[in-house]
Amino acid sequence: MALRPTVGQQLDLAARRSIPVGLAVLILFIGLLPWNVTTLSPVNANLVLIPIYYWTLYRPRLMSVWAVAALGLIGDLLGVTPLFGVEMLTALVGYRVAVSQRKVFAGAPFIIVWAGFLLMSAVAGAVQWLVVSIFAESIVDPRPALLMYLIGAVCYPLCAYAFAAIQRKSLVRVF
Amino acid sequence: MKQRVGSVSLAVAARNWTQRFAFVLLIALAFGIMLIGKADTVVISRARTVVIDMLAPVMNAASRPIASAKDVASEVQDLIALKDENARLQRENQTLLEWQTVGRELQSQNAALRELLKFTPDPRATYVTASVIADTSSSYVRSLIVLAGAGDGVVKGQAAITGAGLAGRVLEVGQRASRVLLLTDISARVPVIVERTRDQAVLAGNNSENPELRYLPRDVDIKVGDRIVTSGVGGNFPSGLPVGEVVRTADGRIFVQLYAQLDRMEYLRLVNYSLPGILMQDLGVDTSKSQEIASPSRARFAPGVE
Numbered sequence: 001m002a003l004r005p006t007v008g009q010q011l012d013l014a015a016r017r018s019i020p021v022g023l024a025v026l027i028l029f030i031g032l033l034p035w036n037v038t039t040l041s042p043v044n045a046n047l048v049l050i051p052i053y054y055w056t057l058y059r060p061r062l063m064s065v066w067a068v069a070a071l072g073l074i075g076d077l078l079g080v081t082p083l084f085g086v087e088m089l090t091a092l093v094g095y096r097v098a099v100s101q102r103k104v105f106a107g108a109p110f111i112i113v114w115a116g117f118l119l120m121s122a123v124a125g126a127v128q129w130l131v132v133s134i135f136a137e138s139i140v141d142p143r144p145a146l147l148m149y150l151i152g153a154v155c156y157p158l159c160a161y162a163f164a165a166i167q168r169k170s171l172v173r174v175f
Numbered sequence: 176m177k178q179r180v181g182s183v184s185l186a187v188a189a190r191n192w193t194q195r196f197a198f199v200l201l202i203a204l205a206f207g208i209m210l211i212g213k214a215d216t217v218v219i220s221r222a223r224t225v226v227i228d229m230l231a232p233v234m235n236a237a238s239r240p241i242a243s244a245k246d247v248a249s250e251v252q253d254l255i256a257l258k259d260e261n262a263r264l265q266r267e268n269q270t271l272l273e274w275q276t277v278g279r280e281l282q283s284q285n286a287a288l289r290e291l292l293k294f295t296p297d298p299r300a301t302y303v304t305a306s307v308i309a310d311t312s313s314s315y316v317r318s319l320i321v322l323a324g325a326g327d328g329v330v331k332g333q334a335a336i337t338g339a340g341l342a343g344r345v346l347e348v349g350q351r352a353s354r355v356l357l358l359t360d361i362s363a364r365v366p367v368i369v370e371r372t373r374d375q376a377v378l379a380g381n382n383s384e385n386p387e388l389r390y391l392p393r394d395v396d397i398k399v400g401d402r403i404v405t406s407g408v409g410g411n412f413p414s415g416l417p418v419g420e421v422v423r424t425a426d427g428r429i430f431v432q433l434y435a436q437l438d439r440m441e442y443l444r445l446v447n448y449s450l451p452g453i454l455m456q457d458l459g460v461d462t463s464k465s466q467e468i469a470s471p472s473r474a475r476f477a478p479g480v481e
Contacts, residue, residue: 034238034310034319034441065194069201076208077226079320079354080313082362084212084219089205096198132315135213140361144314144382 016174019166020062024051024071027159032078047152048075049094049121050159056098057106057113058163059171068095083135086128094124110160117156125149224349227320231352234308235322242306242441300413302446303327308352317360317382319343321443324351328447332411335443340417340434341365341405345445353445357437358386358418366408367418371401378403378418378431385422385430397421403431413448 005013028048048071055063072088081087097120098105105116125145133140212219253260305323312318323329325348333345335355343357344365356363363380367388374395376388388403401421407414422432 029234029237032234032309032311033241034307065197065201069204072205077223078230078309079223079227079311079318080316082315083209084223085205085208088208089202092198092202092205099194128314131209135209136361140315141382148314 013174016170017062019170020051020055020059021067021071023163023166024048024055024063024067025074027051028071028075028078032080047155047159048072048091049124049152050117050156051163052091052095053098053117053120053156054160054163056095057102057116058167059174060099060102062171062174063095065092065095068092081128082132086131086135089131090124090128093127094120097123110157113160114153114156118153121149121152220347223354224347224352227347227352227354228324228349231308231320231322231324231349234320234352235306238306238308245441300446300448301328302444303329304442304444305329305353306442307440311354312357315361315382317357317363317380317437318346319355319357319440319443320352321355321445322352323445324349324353326350329353329445330447333445333447334412334416335445336416337435337440337443339436340419341412342433342435342437342440342443344411355443355445358433358435359384359437365412365418366406367403368406368414369395369397369401369421370404371398372396375406375408376403384437385432386419388421388429388431391429397424397429399423 027050031047052063052068052071068091069088072091075081075087075091076084081090098116101116101119105113108116125148129140129142129145303323305321305327307319308322309320311320321335329345329348331345331348334341335343335345341358343355343360343363345353346356347354358365358378358380359382360380361382363378363386365378366375367378368375369388369391372395374391374397376391378386379389380386388397391397399421403418403420405412405414405416405418417434419431419433419435421429423430
């Protein structure tokens with residue numbers, strides 16, 4: 001007979017389940033801190049795609065489509081995009097790419113997973129650039145977005161390493 | 176057993192369907208929000224200021240350790256460069272002392288001439304010094320959040336300056352925090368004047384480090400190193416605020432290096448020149464508030480240039 005979990009156990013589980021989204025919010029805020037390095041300042045918008053991608057692959061139920069939309073909306077409210085709603089759309093598009101390729105990338109060697117992230121953030125970045133350009137009614141300079149993409153690509157292994165450690169420590173039997 | 180497998184696959188299918196439906200719904204919602212944001216900026220602006228206000232204390236606390244770390248790093252750099260710096264400062268001091276003499280002479284001469292002409296001086300400027308608590312710049316936006324809001328006397332449209340020159344202007348004002356749009360943002364436009372030739376132009380941000388001079392007369396003679404200052408046209412900023420200098424010209428396009436070091440800003444001064452400009456009046460901001468400035472504990476007020 002299965003034992004009913006105590007309140008403490010339920011709270012513990014809830015806390016563990018909120019780790020992926022919590023980490024994503026944390027990364028969003030870290031990107032917003034005044035690092036005061038002009039060349040690195042476009043870091044934030046792309047970094048939030050890292051936790052979205054990672055947890056969609058390894059703990060898809062803890063990174064739901066609603067959570068992704070909420071993350072994008074927080075980014076929009078903090079003003080990282082020129083147009084309200086663009087970051088939400090970017091996050092959702094990235095999420096969709098990750099979900100569609102989940103079976104290919106989950107369990108694949110790290111280098112393939114990394115390539116998957118490059119694909120996902122490229123699609124998300126391209127969509128963002130396109131939407132910004134359409135609403136600005138002109139071709140917006142894509143170079144900053146390209147820089148942002150490269151920074152995200154470099155940051156992915158570091159973040160993935162940290163996430164994997166957290167996953168092993170706190171989310172072994174939490175799905 | 177078969178029945179159970181069937182019900183499980185049905186549950187999975189139902190879940191997938193719900194997820195897909197939610198995805199389509201949320202994408203539609205994102206586009207809807209964009210359209211609303213495009214049509215009605217007031218609602219979005221309010222929502223953003225509310226969020227910034229709520230997060231201001233957290234961001235302020237989080238940005239302190241970074242500021243301290245940067246201070247330590249810059250102190251180490253300073254120590255290394257101490258000798259050269261000292262020599263440079265002595266030379267500079269010599270030059271400045273000479274300028275001081277010239278300045279005093281000009282000041283007394285100016286006072287005498289003003290007396291002769293019955294000249295009305297410009298309104299006194301007041302300013303709020305605010306610390307930078309977040310850098311909300313991304314690929315398509317260049318902006319900062321500072322810890323001073325309507326409660327401290329900040330008003331939309333005020334100039335944000337560093338010791339070196341103009342950095343941007345106040346875009347959104349919350350109760351405790353405000354957003355500053357930097358001169359490098361693609362939507363930033365400032366009326367300027369080339370100091371040497373007195374040619375008027377508009378300094379247009381382009382999301383790169385060097386904004387561009389636009390709408391200059393065709394046969395203009397601009398050289399690298401020419402100083403660019405605000406022209407005061409439009410009434411948002413006073414004339415003569417230092418902005419930057421021409422750093423390069425390419426294919427008829429002229430780029431400006433700003434005096435304000437946008438990558439090293441810990442504090443910004445938000446200056447109120449009490450000029451009735453267009454920016455203060457749009458979005459329904461009450462311009463009369465700009466006159467009533469209280470003196471909060473964390474912000475410093477002082478009279479500026481007369």
